[in-house]
Amino acid sequence: xxxxxxxxxxxxxxxxxxxxDCVRYGSDWTKTPGQAGAVALPRTTEEVAKILRYxxxxxxxxxxxxxxxxxxxxAVAVNQELVLSLERxxxxxxxxxxxxxxxxxAGATTQQVHEHCESHGLLWPIDLASxxxxxxxxxxxxxxxxxxxxxxxxxxxxxVGLQAVTIEGEILELNNDxxxxxxxxxxxxxxxxxxxxxxxxxEATLKLTRFPKHSxxxxxxxxxxxxxxxxxxxxxxxxxxxxxxxxxSKICLDAVAKKLNRQSKLGNTAAYYALMEVELTxxxxxxxxxxxxxxLEKEIVMDGMLALSDSEKEQVWxxxxxITESIQATAPVKKYDVSVxxxxxxxxxxxxxxxxxxxxxxxxxxxxxxxxxxxxHLNLVKHPETSMEKFGTDAAAFEKxxxxxxxxxxxxxxxxxxxxxxxxxxxxxxxxxxxxxxxRAIKKSxxxxxxxxxxxxx
Ligand code: 2HG
Ligand code: ZN
Numbered sequence: 001x002x003x004x005x006x007x008x009x010x011x012x013x014x015x016x017x018x019x020x021d022c023v024r025y026g027s028d029w030t031k032t033p034g035q036a037g038a039v040a041l042p043r044t045t046e047e048v049a050k051i052l053r054y055x056x057x058x059x060x061x062x063x064x065x066x067x068x069x070x071x072x073x074x075a076v077a078v079n080q081e082l083v084l085s086l087e088r089x090x091x092x093x094x095x096x097x098x099x100x101x102x103x104x105x106a107g108a109t110t111q112q113v114h115e116h117c118e119s120h121g122l123l124w125p126i127d128l129a130s131x132x133x134x135x136x137x138x139x140x141x142x143x144x145x146x147x148x149x150x151x152x153x154x155x156x157x158x159x160v161g162l163q164a165v166t167i168e169g170e171i172l173e174l175n176n177d178x179x180x181x182x183x184x185x186x187x188x189x190x191x192x193x194x195x196x197x198x199x200x201x202x203e204a205t206l207k208l209t210r211f212p213k214h215s216x217x218x219x220x221x222x223x224x225x226x227x228x229x230x231x232x233x234x235x236x237x238x239x240x241x242x243x244x245x246x247x248x249s250k251i252c253l254d255a256v257a258k259k260l261n262r263q264s265k266l267g268n269t270a271a272y273y274a275l276m277e278v279e280l281t282x283x284x285x286x287x288x289x290x291x292x293x294x295x296l297e298k299e300i301v302m303d304g305m306l307a308l309s310d311s312e313k314e315q316v317w318x319x320x321x322x323i324t325e326s327i328q329a330t331a332p333v334k335k336y337d338v339s340v341x342x343x344x345x346x347x348x349x350x351x352x353x354x355x356x357x358x359x360x361x362x363x364x365x366x367x368x369x370x371x372x373x374x375x376x377h378l379n380l381v382k383h384p385e386t387s388m389e390k391f392g393t394d395a396a397a398f399e400k401x402x403x404x405x406x407x408x409x410x411x412x413x414x415x416x417x418x419x420x421x422x423x424x425x426x427x428x429x430x431x432x433x434x435x436x437x438x439x440r441a442i443k444k445s446x447x448x449x450x451x452x453x454x455x456x457x458x
Pocket of ligand 1: 129335
């Protein structure tokens with residue numbers, strides 16, 4: 001790619017081309033091999049527009065890049081493309097206390113946004129373990145989920161304005177922060193979740209909500225997922241609002257203890273654990289304690305702990321949030337981020353366990369995730385004695401039975417991590433030929449030369 005004229009027209013230091021930088025910016029948390037041809041670090045939307053226009057005119061492929069914490073390979077530069085990082089665009093305006101909104105540039109991290117809103121008692125309710133590194137642009141481009149979807153929904157629900165730049169360098173200002181604007185197609189919603197394949201998100205007006213004032217965390221051991229579901233059904237009727245309902249299996253906890261030395265106060269002998277965070281709606285924690293007493297009486301739970309202080313809550317959350325990092329440190333991993341309608345989660349998990357009994361696979365299944373959203377994470381971790389080759393063929397064999405099971409249950413091959421590079425070939429399990437035809441037509445109308453994040457999603 002010849003960037004000479006472009007480099008000369010922008011402030012010095014806008015581009016990087018060292019191999020180390022190109023590898024760093026060209027790859028993401030999936031460790032899929034990638035390397036940028038060059039890296040652009042613009043400071044303004046106008047600079048983004050100039051870069052994209054140049055790329056369009058010179059047929060240069062571009063990979064939009066945020067915190068690169070994605071788990072679907074959506075930010076990997078597989079063919080030495082130009083990586084366009086938004087990290088220098090991280091300004092945040094003052095919170096608009098009438099609209100309860102916040103205008104930010106795409107490179108602000110999720111944690112910066114949370115901290116910025118906190119003093120107003122307000123919250124952008126998307127929360128992920130990668131909050132310190134992931135950026136708003138990436139959160140929106142991938143329609144991020146996280147641990148509070150059960151209460152607040154996915155990222156797309158929390159946006160009232162978006163600025164994005166097309167590959168032809170046109171700056172789109174979408175929706176003007178209007179709560180109500182019923183004038184045809186919703187381009188914001190089209191761009192959210194498009195994983196950088198349609199346009200580059202440069203700014204967003206985020207919708208905020210009140211910070212949950214009193215929350216507490218409960219943590220329980222269980223013998224099987226069915227028993228967790230019994231609690232979940234009771235919790236739906238409990239004297240509180242559920243903020244998170246998460247679960248994980250014993251080996252996940254073992255991995256966290258080993259890698260991060262975080263111990264569960266409930267020991268580590270149960271087959272499964274559930275973590276529930278709730279917001280008190282009926283005033284006091286007495287109502288919750290009474291409800292918990294009933295759960296014990298009815299033998300819905302046998303044991304458990306109630307975390308009230310911030311440090312106790314963090315301690316329990318630390319177990320759940322340490323899982324990905326700890327598993328990653330164990331051995332090679334293959335990740336399946338699936339979902340089924342919530343009502344089918346019990347039968348789906350049971351059927352998944354049956355699938356594993358049938359084959360003799362060279363991996364261990366680490367099961368955890370967002371049970372309350374019908375969205376479990378299936379991580380396959382290679383056995384030490386299994387060769388990488390057998391791990392690959394075994395995972396492929398497992399996919400052959402897992403995906404039809406998902407399809408039969410009306411599920412999705414990607415609940416929250418997106419399609420990116422890694423799940424593109426499985427899309428037909430979740431999308432019909434008619435939908436995929438429309439996907440391609442939409443892609444063509446935004447990006448006729450196929451230059452934006454090529455090879456991803458469609
Ligand atoms: C989570 O829920 C993330 O912790 C990561 O979505 C899941 O590592 C995974 O598979
Ligand atoms: Zn998740």
